[in-house]
Amino acid sequence: MEVLTKLAHKNVIALKEIIDDAKSKKVYLVMVLCEGGTLEEKLEATENGLGEALVKDWFRSLLSAIHYCLKVHQISHRDIKPENIMLDEKGKIFLTDFGCSEFFAPNNEDLSKATKGTYLFMAPEMYESNKEKKLVWGS
Numbered sequence: 635m636e637v638l639t640k641l642a643h644k645n646v647i648a649l650k651e652i653i654d655d656a657k658s659k660k661v662y663l664v665m666v667l668c669e670g671g672t673l674e675e676k677l678e679a680t681e682n683g684l685g686e687a688l689v690k691d692w693f694r695s696l697l698s699a700i701h702y703c704l705k706v707h708q709i710s711h712r713d714i715k716p717e718n719i720m721l722d723e724k725g726k727i728f729l730t731d732f733g734c735s736e737f738f739a740p741n742n743e744d745l746s747k748a749t750k751g752t753y754l755f756m757a758p759e760m761y762e763s764n765k766e767k768k769l770v771w772g773s
Contacts, residue, residue: 638732
């Protein structure tokens with residue numbers, strides 16, 4: 635939740651409001667509605683693949699969001715996968731689900747030693763460096 639309050643980028647899901655309901659002991663995060671579903675759903679529904687121009691546009695948008703998180707706020711998402719990329723009704727993409735994300739200090743190697751995220755989408759070096767350690771599985 636703290637991570638989302640810091641972020642304001644055109645391709646990062648916008649947090650509009652935080653509602654702390656004392657009665658139910660729940661916290662609600664109100665975010666932008668993305669009626670286009672997830673990138674995972676879009677890929678599954680596409681028989682002939684996506685057009686090259688569209689993929690390039692989405693890739694640039696995603697890289698811009700990641701760069702913004704890393705360079706401007708020193709936030710590592712740590713679970714980037716098609717399920718965590720949402721589309722609005724116009725097809726614009728948004729990076730979502732910052733549940734595994736962490737703030738980091740530049741030139742600090744501790745972040746890269748801890749394993750978080752979804753196993754199937756981890757970089758090979760993360761798996762290799764954590765063979766002996768217990769893995770923390772994402773959703």
